Amino acid sequence: DGGITQSPKYLFRKEGQNVTLSCEQNLNHDAMYWYRQDPGQGLRLIYYSQIVNDFQKGDIAEGYSVSREKKESFPLTVTSAQKNPTAFYLCASTDLQTGDYGYTFGSGTRLTVV
Amino acid sequence: KQEVTQIPAALSVPEGENLVLNCSFTDSAIYNLQWFRQDPGKGLTSLLLIQSSQREQTSGRLNASLDKSSGRSTLYIAASQPGDSATYLCAVSLYGNKLVFGAGTILRVKS
Numbered sequence: 001d002g003g004i005t006q007s008p009k010y011l012f013r014k015e016g017q018n019v020t021l022s023c024e025q026n027l028n029h030d031a032m033y034w035y036r037q038d039p040g041q042g043l044r045l046i047y048y049s050q051i052v053n054d055f056q057k058g059d060i061a062e063g064y065s066v067s068r069e070k071k072e073s074f075p076l077t078v079t080s081a082q083k084n085p086t087a088f089y090l091c092a093s094t095d096l097q098t099g100d101y102g103y104t105f106g107s108g109t110r111l112t113v114v
Numbered sequence: 115k116q117e118v119t120q121i122p123a124a125l126s127v128p129e130g131e132n133l134v135l136n137c138s139f140t141d142s143a144i145y146n147l148q149w150f151r152q153d154p155g156k157g158l159t160s161l162l163l164i165q166s167s168q169r170e171q172t173s174g175r176l177n178a179s180l181d182k183s184s185g186r187s188t189l190y191i192a193a194s195q196p197g198d199s200a201t202y203l204c205a206v207s208l209y210g211n212k213l214v215f216g217a218g219t220i221l222r223v224k225s
Contacts, residue, residue, distance in 0.1 A: 006157075031211065042118065042203065042215035050211070058212070090157055092213075100165065101146060101207055105158040 002027045004106035006091050011111045013078065013085060021076045021109045023091035029104070030096040032074035036060060037088040037108075046089075049074055050096060078111060086113050116141045120204055120216035127194055128224050135189040135219045137204030142182045148213070149178050149189050150203040158203065162189070194223045 004025045013019045025032065031050045035043040045058030049068040063082025068074055078085045091106040117140045127133050137147070146165045150158040162171045162178040164187070170179040177190040191198060201220050205213040 004157075033212075035215075040217060042217045043205075043213075044215075045212055048212065088155075092158075094211075100163060101211070102160060102163045103148060103158075103205075103213060104160065105150070107157040108155075110155070 004091055004093055004104055006089075006106035006109050008109060009107070011109055012114050013111060014114060016080045018077055018079050019111065021078070021089055021091075021111070023074045023076065023106060024072055025074075025091075025093045025104075025106075026072065027093055027095070027104060028071070029093035030071070031094050032068070033092040033094075033103075034058075034064070034066065034074070034076045035090045035092065037090060043090060046076065085111055087111060116144075116206060116208060116214045118204060118206055118214050118216035120202075120219050122219060123217070124220040124222075126222040126224065129194060129196060131194050131223075133191050133194055133221075135191070135202050135204075135221070137187040137189070137216055139185045139187075139206045139214075141208065142185050143208065144182065144206045145209055145211075147178075147180055147187050147204065147206050149176075149187075150205065152201045152203060152218070154201075161202075191221075194221075196223045196225045199223050 007022045033048040034046040047066040049055035065077045089109045121136045149161040164180045175192040201218045203218045205215045
């Protein structure tokens, strides 16, 4: 079955560490997205990419970095510059060719600072 | 800036009841609107996708309507079941890209 795989499911980060969250999709979707979810809030866009080797900042990009070296993969690095990284991170994708732009989401990674 | 509001924030109903969840958005120039379901600690599952040219979409016991001119959408759930308990999220897209989400409605269906 096609879908989005996020790993790990749980991640613990020490102060000052960089950590990388993985997102892989086998849907052949062009566009991929990273969202952050905090309790009681809607999802907020961190970064997105519509084509390999290109990506754009979302609303809350500070302290995060991404790469898009392959169409299937869009890893997110949470750097030490992100002051409050504890949150639930969701990866999504959509097919830009069909025109309906329905989104598919992964199962998420919960990041906790210890 | 597009803002999305969902009312109510939480809802508790007895099993079998029909219910309506509301979503409003400030900029009517949307490309589409999507309703999602989220179970605790899980990712989002797409329920219904309504394009800007459509008025409603149906899937099983779910029906979503869209009124672009008034900036509103409703999700109607018929004959609710305990398995419907989850958070329901509404999201709009302005250009087919970059979804803007509401904060969600937490639904509890009591058996």
